[in-house]
Amino acid sequence: MTTLKAVVRKVRSDGFFPVYIRVVHNRKPGYIKTNKIVDAAHITKTGDITDPVVNEHCSYIIREYSDRLNRTDVSLWDIKEVIDHLTTIDEEVSFSNYARSHISRMEKNGHARTAKN
Known part of the structure; x- marks a missing residue:
């Protein structure tokens, strides 16, 4: 299960905090940077974060990401693959490209013999 939340990390040199979307998948965190900043x-x-404009923008992004995750089975993916899936723009995926990526994922997970079938 993947969880999403808007968070701040470190203060910039000008006193503002950049806003990130924290993605936690299989107990591993990852961060997606947004174009929003907040002050202390x-x-x-x-x-x-208590800024209503930033919260509204981040809620919209989180809803979009949740929809994309609910339409895809990401249970076997690692955090990097989940973030790549969320940040890439939807393009038509051919079956051949999907099959190649699935076979390489199977080989990476130690199922090389099954991947050859």
Whole structure:
């Protein structure tokens, strides 16, 4: 199961915090940078973002990402593959390209003999 949340990490040199979407998949975290920033006045002590415009924008992004994840079986993917899937723009995927990526994923997971079939 993959969870998504808008978070801030480190303060920039100008005093603003860049906003990221944290993606946790199989207990491994990953971050996707957004184009939003907040100042310290819009961050609680627990690190939650209180700026309504930034929250609305991040909620929209999280809804889109959730829809994309719900349409795909990502249970066998690692965090890098999930983030790549979320950040790439939808393009028509050919069956041959999908089959090649599935075979390489099977070989990477130690199922080389099954992948040859």
